[in-house]
Amino acid sequence: MSADARRAIVRVAHSIHCRGLTHGRTGNLAVRDGERVLVTPTGVSLADVDADQLSVVALDGAHLEGPPPTKEAFLHVAMLRVRPDANAVVHTHSVHAAAVSCLSDIDADNPIPPLTAYYGMRVGTLRMLPYYAPGDPAATGAVEDAARVTHALLLRNHGPVVAGVDLDTAVDALEELEHTAQLFFLTRGLATSPLTSAQLHAFATPSGRNPS
Template sequence: MTFENERLSIVAAARSLFARGLTHGSTGNLSVRVGDRVLVTPTGSSLGTVEAADLSLIDLTGAHVGGPKPSKEAFLHAALLRARPDAQAVVHTHSTYAAAVSCMDGLDRDDALPPLTAYFAMRVGRLPLLPYYAPGDAALGPAAEEKARTHRALLLSNHGPIVAGASLGAALDAVEELEETAKLFLLLRGVPTRPLTPEQRAALGG
């Protein structure tokens, strides 16, 4: 696809996330790989109002190479794309239920959410919980890059989810599935549950 088509796809995805309440205010950011460059939403922008001309351009080191100043978390997008050569897009939100889970104590740091549904196992897989880093802290980059080599989705402590996908659509599907599973997890707390077995999960690639 051309840069212009990718810009329009990012704007449409951003508006959809905002309209459905998966982001709020100026939170959340999206990126799409185009060759050896990455289009990413700019700093301080709302996904509900961002325009195609507002998008920033970075390289795979995270360096700003064109357009407005990128999101302060652009380095994180670059880290996931370096770790996953098969990935073409990254979506990061502060969606309510996933962010709530990221604040909980006692989670399994290697597998923060149980595989309550087949779609979570297929679209998200195992979800590691990364330690807390302040927003924009570049030290998060190496930690995220290491985990992303073996996981397509990460949960950032006291922050929210970030997902890499083979396409922007796949990344959007995965981050939405993650949010819905976080909602189920919170709704079912204190209730006996029956997650997928390890065998069922493995059969789905999760």
């Protein structure tokens, strides 16, 4: 696996932890490198990720090299398999997005309204999946089906999973999702004016709503 991919994972992992987008030993990242995927290992805080201690898996999820991968590696490879436009996936338990995933009165096809232009540009369409226990590969089919529609998913009672053309793009989208989830709670119960379908459509690109 390329040294550049390893350095990118370490840089982004440390940044995510420093910015409070994850906590403890939660959250994981993946980068596609040809037919193989570099993934953060199991049981390691993103603050402590090391370039020489990353896992390598195949696109079918088979462990090829390095320490055991995160038990949620299947989420990453499932999204990468069905999204040829994506080369990276980021999953966190960021507080406000995770809180939205716990609400009972949420529309799974539109769990967070598109309240800002940057949400429209970087996230666009968000889908919430049914609950699966963390690490349960039974979620694979649901992840693949949803990822064919959008690069941004919300796992019920869990957190967001976002794919991008590279790690920085995926993290930008994830951070915008978290920020908009916070706005959602700040404005809940108040009249809001989310972006219209036409306004969202204006942000669409050939590779999905995932701008650089």
